[in-house]
Amino acid sequence: MxxxxxxxxxSASYNTAEVFFARIDPTIASTDELLKSIYYLLWFPGYFGFNWNALEDCLTDFNWLSESKIVIAHDNIPKIDERDLQIYLEILNSSVLDWKQNDQHDLEVVFQKKDEKLIQKLLSL
Structure with missing residues (x-):
């Protein structure tokens, strides 16, 4: 894949009149912080379960957002456990791919060029 x-x-910048833009806090240092941050940034529904399965479910739904394009920007890779980081990246990667096959929303996930090799390594394990 x-x-x-x-x-x-x-730094990523988009016209927020045209896209739903969420910038992940670059100081996040735990999986719990990351999931809570995404919950608030992406206006996830109250039933969000604050776990990886719930994250994947919500990232492939977005029926609560009217904007067709959703951007999740990372100025730094979250400083979480490597296994959790790998899971997070896999979920993001598959969610972007899932939306490419659907015209209701377009999910774009942005990282810094300096992090590309590490992300490639983590997703090839």
Missing amino acids: GLNFKFIEG
């Missing part, structure tokens, strides 16, 4: 992420140099 290839990478379905966008890699850039510098």
Whole structure:
């Protein structure tokens, strides 16, 4: 499976009148913090279970958002356990691919160019 992420140099910026934009806090240092942050940033429904399965379910739904394009930007890779980071990246990658086959929403996940090799390594394990 290839990478379905966008890699850039510098801070991502989008017209928030045209896209739903969420920037992941670069200081996140635990899986719990990451899941809570995503819950609030992406306006997940109250039934969100704060676990990887719930994250995958919500990232492939988005029926509560009216915007067709959703962008999740990372200025840094979250500083979480390597196995959890791998799971997170796999969920993001498969969710982007899932939306490519559906015209209701377009999910774009952005990382920094400097992190591309590490992400490739983690997703090839």
